[in-house]
Amino acid sequence: MIASHLSSKYLEDAKHYYPRSAVVRKGDTVKIVRGSFAGHVGKVESVDMRSMRITVDGATIAKADGTQIAAKIHPSNVIITKLDLSDPIRKSKFEEISKE
Secondary structure (H helix, E strand, C coil): CCEEEECHHHHCCCCCCCCCEEECCCCCEEEECCCCCCCCEEEEEEEECCCCEEEEEEEEEECCCCCEEEEEECHHHEEEEECCCCCHHHHHHHHHHHHC
C-alpha cells in the first residue's frame, strides 16, 4: 500500500531488472515531485502505516507558534532515487526478481 515509483536510473539498468515500483522504507532516498515541496530530495525519516504517509528529511511545516514539524507526504507524490539495501531480505528480493 505504501509504494512509490522507482527513478529512471533503476528502470534503465541493463545489468538488473527492477520493478516499476517498490515499497517505501525508512532510509530510502526520495525526490518529491508534487506539492509544495516539489524538487526536494531527502531520506525517508519515518513511514506511518496508519495514515499511509511518509516523512522526508528537510520537508517541514511551520506551526502557528513557529515550531517546525515534519510534513506528511503521500508516497505516490515521490520517486525513489536510491534504495536502502542494507536489509538482506529486501536485497535478496530484488536480486531474485532480476534473475527471472
